[in-house]
Amino acid sequence: MMSEKKVVRYKLVRHKWPDEIEAEKKQRKRRIGIIALCVIFFFSGYGLNRFLSRSDVTNDKTFAKLSEVYTIMKNKFYFGKDKEDFNEQLINGAIKGMVDAGGDQHTMYLNNEQSESFTSSMEGSVVGIGVTMYALDDNTFIISDIIKDSPAEKAGLHAGDQIYAVDGKVLKNTSTEEVAKKVKGESGTKVKLEIIRSGKHIEKTITRKKVNGTVFSEIKGDTAKIELTTFAETSGDEFGRHLEDIKKAKVKHLIIDLRDNSGGYLKAALQIASYLMQDDQVIFKEDDHDGNITEYKTLNGYEHYTFDKLLILVNGGTASASEALTAALKEQAQAIVIGEKTYGKGTVQIPLPFKDGSMLKYTTGEWITPKGNKLNKVGITPDIKVAQEAAYVTGMPQLDKEEFAFDTVNEAASPVQIYLKFLGYAVDRTDAYFSYTSAKALTQYQKDHGLKADGKIREEVCRSLVSDCLRKWRSDPYKYDLQLKKAMEIANEK
Secondary structure, three states: OOOOOOOOOOOOOOOOOOHHHHHHOOOOOOOOOOOOOOOOOOOOOOOOOHHHHHHHHHHHHHHHHHHHHHHOOOOOOOHHHHHOOOOHHHHHHHHHHHHHHHOOOOOOOOOOOHHHHHHHHHHHEEEEEOEEEEEEEEEHHHHEEEOOOHHHHHHHHHHHHEEEEOOOOOOOOOOOOHHHHHHHHOOOOEEEEEEEOOOOEEEEEEOOOOEEEEEEEEEEEEEEEEEEEEEEEHHHHHHHHHHHHHHOOOOOOOEEEEOOOOEOOOOHHHHHHHHHHOOOOOEEEEEEEOOOOEEOOOOOOOOOOOOEEEEEEEOOOOHHHHHHHHHHHHOOOOOOEOOOOOOOOOOEEEEEEEEOEEEEEEEEEEEEOOOOOOOOOOOOOOOOEEEHHHHOOOOOOOOOEEOOOOOOOOOOOHHEEEEEEEOOOOOOOOOOOHHHHHHHHHHHHHOOOOOOOOOOOHHHHHHHHHHHHHHHHOOOHHOOOEEEEEEHHHHHHO
């Protein structure tokens, strides 16, 4: 994300996985494993004793106290003798305390697997089948997107499919990280998926391969749309290649989709801005720990692409570098911003990998827009506010009992009725009261999908509704994606 900076060398061990992804991607379709990281290698120590033995540390009374507490807990604490890897637990606890004391949710420790996963994703390619997914609960994993030309697309997987089992093992009480690990593997190997689609179980055997791409484009009439999922190492060059193809097609307008893009490499953001802005323009500024303001300007040697209308789609998952790019294009290239208020993560992080494979990502500065506006905890308010289709952003109903029938007030009734309405079934309300009319609509839905047709809301029905809504929404985004639809309307205005 940022250039290498001088740091104090601390050995870091495991910190509990934070909930930053949920905070930054509060839409329910969070893409798995996409977070802003770059690789800056750094030498780490070998243990807390060595760390505390350094003269510049042990001269400080505070660290002397820490050393004493560590020694006592390691050698004299009664219950320590019964704990496995107690020394590591002590170090983990010390690191957790230091990281948490900063009070910054974006400063975090990543264990080996998390570090490897994120670094891989930020390289712009991964060996797998080419899907992104999200968890409704510990047992339900829904495919949210299919990467173009991927093994998943060729195998006929669809957005909205529920991954029920991997290699014959049903997914229960597991995490998205564990599911992703099962689906990924060496290039050329096969993985067997059992999916649920519209209530039917379907098996697919898919050959894994290296899947490239964080940038996707398509042309519709006089308008091109480029979707950028993250600012990976390769994203800037990819974006440029897509612009070349778009130029050949002689389109007039460009829509850049940055929704649910949580950021990434600084270089990629600079490259993309340099294609769309003029020479020597400020893209953004950074205010660092010492109060120094650094300006980042358009890079030399980049072809400039101009469009009659430049539109940017954003939402609550648009964060960090995505916000910085959006602000730059809004202030310097007259881009029209459409959608919902962005997340407001205007801080800069540097990740520091350690020899054991773990990593610390810590905040070093704050983004400032070309016109001097701060983004952190503020975000960007769109020029044109457009709420997304309710069925797409409504979360999985949380049932407080096994099932319930009509004439019941229950929070789960609202999303169920919203889903049914989107799917074309005749409900008469979308609040928390489950009406007789809505129950009749649910009964018809159950009949249409081979489910127990009794008009009662239960978990199985909810999972099926969520999958079907996502599948329908993805089937024709220019019709059902209300924000994209609005952008197209503006592009086509005379």
